[in-house]
Amino acid sequence: MNATSIGPLVFANDRLHAVIALAAVLIVLELGGRRRPALAGALHRWGWLLLVSWIVAARLGSVLVNRAVFAVDPLSALAVWQGGFEPIAGFVGVGLVGLAALLKRPEMLRPLALAVVMAFSAHTAAGWIFPTEAQGSLPQVALTDLGGAPVRLAETGERPVVVNLWASWCPPCRREMPMMMELAEAQDDVVLRFANQGETAAAVGRYLDQEALSGEHVVLDQTQLLMEHFGLLGLPSTLFFDAEGNLAAAHTGEISRAELINRMQALQEPE
Template sequence: MNAVSIGPLVFDGARFAAVVGLLLFFVVVEIMARLQKGDAVRWAGFAVLAWIVAARMGFVAANWPVFAAHPLDALKLWQGGVLPAAGWAGGGAVLLVALLRKARRAALLLALGGAVAMAAHLAVTNALTRPPVTLPEEKLIALDGRGVQLAGRHRPVVLNLWATWCPPCRREMPMMTDLAAHTPGVEFVFANQGEDAGQVRAFLAAEKLSDQGMIRDPHGRLMGALGAVGLPSTLVFDAKGRLVAAHTGEISRAALTRMIGQASGDPR
C-alpha cells in the first residue's frame, strides 16, 4: 500500500506527499524572502489557504451526487478528498492577484515555491508506488466459524481492514455497511484484525450494524500480505483481483465511491 509510518503516526500516501510538498513550499518561500525584502510569506499563506479551499471545493463538486445526499460530509476534511487540479487553480489565482497588485517579487517566489512543491509531490507519489498487488490467496474465518476464501470472487471487491478498538474504524463502519447494502455488483469484505467473534458481534449489535461480509483475520496476516501499516485500511480490487486503489485512515463516502468507480469502470 502507498502509506507511510513515522513512529506512531500513519499517513496515507497522498496526504504524506501533500504534506511534504507543503513544507517544501514554505521552506523555499521563507529562504527566498529572507534574501529579499517583501511580504512573500504573507502571500504564501494566502496561496496555501486558497489551494486547500479550492481543492476541497473541486472534490465536492466532482462528487456532488454523493455529497448532495450527505452535505455535512463536505466539512469532514480529516477523511481526505481533494482535487489537486482545482487546488493549483486556486493557488494560481492568488499568484495572479499578486501580479495585479504589482507584488512581482512575491509572485516570483510563489511561482518558484509552487514549482518545487509540485515536483516534490510528484516525486514522493512516484516513490510510494508499489509493484502490482492482487487479492491474497488467504483463507480466513467467518463469524460462524466457516472458512472464507478471499480470492476468486470475479467481481470488484472492497476490502476493509479494521478492529473494534480503532476509533476511525468505528466511525466509518456505519457508512461502509450502508454503502455495501446499496452498491450492487461489488462485494464488501470487512476483515477484523486479531479479535474474536464475540468482540465483533458485540460491536455490531451495539451499533445496530449488519454482519454481512464480516470475517476474521485472527493473526493479522492480511496486513503483512498487503503492506498495510495502520487501521483502518481500505483496498479496492477489480474483478480480476488486481488492486486499483487504497486508502489508509478514515475514508469518506465520496472517496470510497470514487475508488469503487475506478475498479468497476464506472466514473460515478
C-alpha cells in the same frame, strides 16, 4: 504498500506527497524572507493564502464533481482528512490568489514563482520515492465469519471485491463503518468484506450489537494475515480488487463515501 510510517504516525503516500510539497513552499518562502527582510511579512501572508486557496478550491472542486454523493451527507464535505481534492480546481484557486498578490506587490513575483516550482518539484520527487501504485492479488486464504464458518475471500463469483481492514478500537474505522456497510447492503455488483484484525468473535459481535450494525459482511482475521500479506502499516485500510482478483487500488486511513463509490465504479468499468 501505499503508506509510510514516521515514528508513531502513518501517512498515506499521496498525502505525504502533499506534506512534502507544503514543506518545500514554506522553506522557500522562509529563505526568501530572510534574504529580503522588507518582503518577509508579505511573503509569509501570501504564501499561506496560496496554500489555503489550493486546499479550499481543490476541495470545493471535488464536492462539485461529486455533488450527488455529498448531498446525502453535506457535512462530510468538511472532512478534508478523508482526502478528495480536484487538483485542477486547486491550481485555479492558486492562480487567482497569486495574481492578486502580484498586482499588490509585483516584487514578490520571483520568490512566489520559485516556491511554486519547488513545490511541484518536491511533489514529483516524492511520487518517485513514495509510490502510490498498488500491487498484489487477492490471497487464497480462508478467514472465518462470526459463527466460525470458513470464508474464502477469493470466491466472489467473478465480481470485484473491496476488503476493508478494521478494528473496533480504531476511531476512524468506527466512523466509516456505518457508511460502508450501508453501501455494502445497497448493491450486489461489488462484494464488500470487512476483515476485522486481531479481535475475537465475541468482541466484534459486541461492537456490532452496540452500533446496530450487521455482521453479514464481516470476517475475522485474528492473526492479521492480510496486514502482513500486503505490508499494511495502519488501520483502517481499504483494498480494491478487480474481478480477476488483482489489486487495483488501496486506500490508507478513513475513506469518504465519494471516494468509495468512485473506486467501486472504476472496478466495474471495462478496461
